[in-house]
Amino acid sequence: MGGVIGPESGGGTPNAEAIRSLYFLIFGLGVVVFVGVGGLLAYTLLKFRAKRGVEAKQTTGSTRLEVGWTVGAALILVLIALVTFIKLDQIKNPPNSSADGISSPINASFNPGPAKPDLPPNGRSLNINVNGQQYLWRYSYADADTNNLNNVFAYEQMVVPTNTTVSLRIRAQDVQHSWWIPELGGKFDAVPGYTNYTWFKITKPGVYDGQCAELCGRGHATMIASVKAVSPAEFKIWFAAQKAAIATAKQDAAMARNALLAKDAAAAKSAPSTPAAMAAPAPVAAIDGKKIFVAGVPASGALACGSCHALKDAGTNAAVGPNLDVVLKGQDAAMITASILYPNKIISKGYAKGIMPANYPTALTKAQLAALVKYINGAVNGK
């Protein structure tokens, strides 16, 4: 019946179950009121319809009745409020993880935000940062250092262990989104500039689906999310595998970029005139790389990097392409150069080919390219 007359449930997390029972209390009272008042209305209409020879009784009111139904309505609401307050503890405050669950102290990269976070009594839970962006959810599993960029992460599907209290910090980087997995309790908006928080403790393994619940643009309907609950042992395996996969992908990407760059240099040697970027030497210092990043080179058709990429130093926060502060952290100038010249060869996880313009080899002069790379590298890595 869940879904037809009441909210979905099934994950066994106590907050969702408490919300569901509160819902059904109100549902029951609502049915009684609807049937009662509707019945009274129907009876009145049948009994007092105009009949020949029957005059309407000219009553103008009754204070007793008026006070009666006002107090009656108030009492129903007082009852609902009382039950809400009783259930509130179960809805709001997370319990400790079970003995077989996974818990860790609150980690350094789990930014609590200005509001006092709700944590289990022993202060130990699995900590995940949830980040909403057009039109993707990113989850980063907090670790012990304050750097949020080296955490194990995943997109779209969050994998969590059962019997474990999972605390979420929910943020958005562009427009407002809303985190909602119906079977795991209520929704919590991801508001740019704010941190929202919630938690769940799943007892039944399974995949729980949800999606963004706040209009966030044309792709709102496709911004789906899911939570996959597995046993703590399986979770540990998944976590290690994910960590290794991310490290391997990073290495592969760096190698591929270097190879491309070498090939490019060879090509430039054999046919020095082909890419405009490789010709026309000019003093790098004279060209403003930041300006190219923010405004592009309109004359030659080079679009601004900042119109698609977020880069803190340049003050851009677009989310069409990956956040450069994140994906270029720890990379070298060669890799950055290759990524600008051959955007489709290496794609960051979660992004698609063919979106970034491929005209930079001809649209930028060699000096402009060098200045741009120098600026980006300096902005991201301080070099």
Add this chain to the structure above:
Amino acid sequence: MTTTTSSARQTADPEIVVDSVQPPQSGWLSWLTTTDHKRIGIMYMVAAWMFLVIGGVEALLIRLQLAVPDNTLLSPQTYNALFTMHGTTMIFLFLMPMIAGMANYLVPLMIGARGMAFPKLNALTFWLFIAGGVVFYGSLLFSPPECGWTCYAPLSETAFSPSNGVDSWIFLIQLTGVASFIGALNMFVTITNMRAPGMSWGRVPLFVWTMLTQSMLLIISIPVIAGAVTLLLTDRHFGTHFYDPTNGGSPLLWQHLFWFFGHPEVYILILPGFGIISEIMPVFSRKPIFNYKAIVAATLGIAVIGTLVWAHHMFTVPLPFFLLIFFMLGTYLVAIPTGVKIFNWIFTMWSGAIEFPVAMLYALGFLATFLLGGITGIFLATFPVDWQLHDTYFVVAHLHYTVVGGAVFAMLAGIYYWFPKITGRMLDEKLGKISFVFTLVGFWVTFLIQHSAGLSGMPRRVYEYADVNNLGLYNMISTIGSFILALGVLLTIINIVKGVRSGAKAGPDPWKGNTLEWFTPSPPPVNNFDVVPRVRSVEPMQDIRRQVERQSRTAEEAGAAARR
């Protein structure tokens, strides 16, 4: 006997003295330049119904897109533009002007005035409203807004909505907002100053009471939304960052300002509906309204508490916990006066002699529909439950049950009730009853199932959905219902067109009404009343009918005595 007659002479006998109507000015220019509250009212209502047709077609397109899962009929861009235009049109270009039109036409007649306090300002409000509609629909030539009728920042900022659609939306809010604000001032001044002799506050018709309250709500809330959209405009074009979190602004500021207007707006739409029901129920039950004073008190109570509950639209954003509780309890509190009115209406009919013309049927449809809308409101007011239901089709269903089931059904009842007064002709009762059945059944089929769609995990404002949890079935039912509903509205439009052309002559008082508008011919002359009667109760026409009866009996007796 002689003393009563002489005292009545001094204050002019209440009798119908106008029996012919001056030929009204004609030609389109006379409509463009009119300051007659009745003509302005008619223009408001006709324009509002044109926008109703546009907004209705948009709604049907939305329902067509959602009829089957993973539909590709409309692009996401078109779909987002459609629900933005639908919501904005129905609220700002249909319901608000429709209420303004009805009130413009009826309030001066009901209080025995010969016009509105500021006739030229009154004309200005109409043309500002038209300008707002033109500016808004002008965006069709470029790219319409896609941010929903709530236009949340930062989605509505230039970074994420670079097209001028949002600007046209802003100008619509400003133009219609100024119109509503001036109109509300005019209404307030008219009601407080221009009532017929003897019409003390305890004898003011309930529709007029609700319009007085509504105008106060507008005066309080319109400046806030006007300020909010102006800040958005400066954010978009003049380099400010009020709502831009990357520069120290706050998206929540927009939500607070918007809902500080947005929630009273619900009562701005629904209170006049309450007023219409409170006029129609007693007439067709042949009984006085049950507890007049309690209904007035509830109306004022709703206005006061209703301005203090706005953040129940924001239960899922990061708010301090005590605020969640404050706004939950505040919302419960406003539910009480809203809810108990239903009992007042039922007990108005209790032990009456109830007749069922189409106007009364729509009023009863209002009662049943609004009852469910009120009950689902309690679900949403309870914030942990709202965490599940917020921004889903459950909310879509709830808001349509209150705004369509409440405001629109009451307005349809009002149209069937006052059409004879406005045009001098009757609407077809039989066609009206058919339209009522289609409208009511269509409405319930469309929206009842949407509660289930929301509970099954379907968020609002999605252009496609996967076929899980029976969502395909629910949405197909809803789409079928929407076409039944549209047919019902179409039948009412046909009925109105037919009625204007060839309806039966109505006479001044076809329903045996209670209030002063039935004292003057239908349609009323330009000056409304040649003689304004002294008002002695909340049902002056009952008094007048009784007195006319008494006088004619005295005259008959005198005649009989003379003959004898």
